Amino acid sequence: MAKIVALGAYFYQAVLALGLLLVVSNRLPSAEFTAYSLFVSIVQFAAIACFEWIRFACSRFYPGPDATSEIAERGTLVVEFLACCAFCALGGLVAWLCGMPAFLAGLGAFAAIVQGGSEIHLAMLRFRHAFRLFSRMQALRASLLAAGTLAGAWAGTDFGHVLAGMTGGYLAYAVVAGLADRASFGAPMRWSGQATRRHLAYGGVSAGAAIAAMLAPLGLKAIFTAMLGGPGAAAPLLALDLLQRPFVLIVSAIHAIRYPSLVQLFDRDGDGMAFRCELGRYYALLAGFCSMGAAAVLSLLALASAFLIAPELREAFLRVAPLITLTALARALVQTLLPTAAHLQRRLGAIALLAVIDSALMCLGALVAAGLFGGSDVAISGGAAAGALIACAGGLLLLRLLPFEPQRLPPVLGFGALASAWAVATWFSESPVLAAAAGLAATLLASLPALPRMLRWLAQ
Numbered sequence: 001m002a003k004i005v006a007l008g009a010y011f012y013q014a015v016l017a018l019g020l021l022l023v024v025s026n027r028l029p030s031a032e033f034t035a036y037s038l039f040v041s042i043v044q045f046a047a048i049a050c051f052e053w054i055r056f057a058c059s060r061f062y063p064g065p066d067a068t069s070e071i072a073e074r075g076t077l078v079v080e081f082l083a084c085c086a087f088c089a090l091g092g093l094v095a096w097l098c099g100m101p102a103f104l105a106g107l108g109a110f111a112a113i114v115q116g117g118s119e120i121h122l123a124m125l126r127f128r129h130a131f132r133l134f135s136r137m138q139a140l141r142a143s144l145l146a147a148g149t150l151a152g153a154w155a156g157t158d159f160g161h162v163l164a165g166m167t168g169g170y171l172a173y174a175v176v177a178g179l180a181d182r183a184s185f186g187a188p189m190r191w192s193g194q195a196t197r198r199h200l201a202y203g204g205v206s207a208g209a210a211i212a213a214m215l216a217p218l219g220l221k222a223i224f225t226a227m228l229g230g231p232g233a234a235a236p237l238l239a240l241d242l243l244q245r246p247f248v249l250i251v252s253a254i255h256a257i258r259y260p261s262l263v264q265l266f267d268r269d270g271d272g273m274a275f276r277c278e279l280g281r282y283y284a285l286l287a288g289f290c291s292m293g294a295a296a297v298l299s300l301l302a303l304a305s306a307f308l309i310a311p312e313l314r315e316a317f318l319r320v321a322p323l324i325t326l327t328a329l330a331r332a333l334v335q336t337l338l339p340t341a342a343h344l345q346r347r348l349g350a351i352a353l354l355a356v357i358d359s360a361l362m363c364l365g366a367l368v369a370a371g372l373f374g375g376s377d378v379a380i381s382g383g384a385a386a387g388a389l390i391a392c393a394g395g396l397l398l399l400r401l402l403p404f405e406p407q408r409l410p411p412v413l414g415f416g417a418l419a420s421a422w423a424v425a426t427w428f429s430e431s432p433v434l435a436a437a438a439g440l441a442a443t444l445l446a447s448l449p450a451l452p453r454m455l456r457w458l459a460q
Helices: 002-027 030-061 067-097 102-127 131-155 159-180 193-243 245-269 273-308 311-337 340-345 348-373 377-401 409-427 432-447 451-459
Strands: none
Touching: 002 030, 002 131, 002 193, 002 245, 030 067, 030 102, 030 159, 030 193, 030 245, 067 102, 067 193, 102 131, 102 159, 102 245, 131 159, 193 245, 193 311, 193 348, 193 377, 245 273, 245 311, 245 340, 273 311, 273 340, 273 451, 311 348, 311 377, 340 348, 340 377, 348 377
């Protein structure tokens, strides 16, 4: 039951983030929204650059086989986090010395620290199987950040007010988290050099792969902005921010509740039969639900954009949205499903290589397509989608690293739902309501045979 509650927290966070993005995009002028979107991406990138290696180390080595190792790991993680806070603050100082406004550099560093620290804290709760507290803290973070951002947007329709509201939300969460889980934040400062070296080796490479993955949307946003200008890039940037979120929700939720058990099985029994079955189910859940999610998104695009997207952005948004949905689907599988075996076996070269190839092919595809077919939003989006799909196809080789029991029905039906929804929604494209209804019906009919089994796997 606690795992189902954790899934609910992910859905709540996703719905709130989606609503926040839509409100802010309608509230701010195009140029101001472009600045806001770029700032959020940069904060996420800074949080990954400074703290993601700790989170990856936590997901692989915490809490350890017994209580003594749990205390040692937790104390080492706290010391590592404080050291990285200093590096993040130093990065903000360097940005200020290079000409960035002081308030922007300072608030960006603070937001990155709270973002990175909260992700580490939530990971510790998950791997301690404290799913109820995890659910409450996840929902609280989303609520406070949304409330602060909306308050800033209503105080003034400019980037500065929104930034001040975001900072208030981050500050409120930091205070409440420290009070709600004093056991984690009051860990003894027992630093272990051996544990840190282990964390740096695995976490550093894994975080480098995550940074490479973050560079792809940042690079694509830079390409859109350079070729289309700030106002012209607003719709593609909104599509990038918006259409990645369903897939982030799906893979994050499945990873959060199934990956800890997968790690424990592998560390305890190796690649035994129980592990092979669990790994096959994990792959099937990711592939099946991601493809079903893509089918639902494609079905709802026309209807949702009529109500949720600002009129001046709607036409450009609908042009690029299907291609960006395919890009997001391929990248969700590349970043979570395909490198799972490499993470479990700590094959650091394979982890890094897949991430670099994925990012490079996506941006290279966008540039090549823009050069061949003109610098239009559709050409850039199509090239990015082609690059992401090529990277996904190449990454399938990593599935051979560990044996698993294939669960063929969910992925096959999931991708069947995707194809059916796209075909039906396109056929009825003149009527958004009919397209949404027909596409969702096709998705449900194609997915129905596998859905009960997949839901049972989630609850186990």
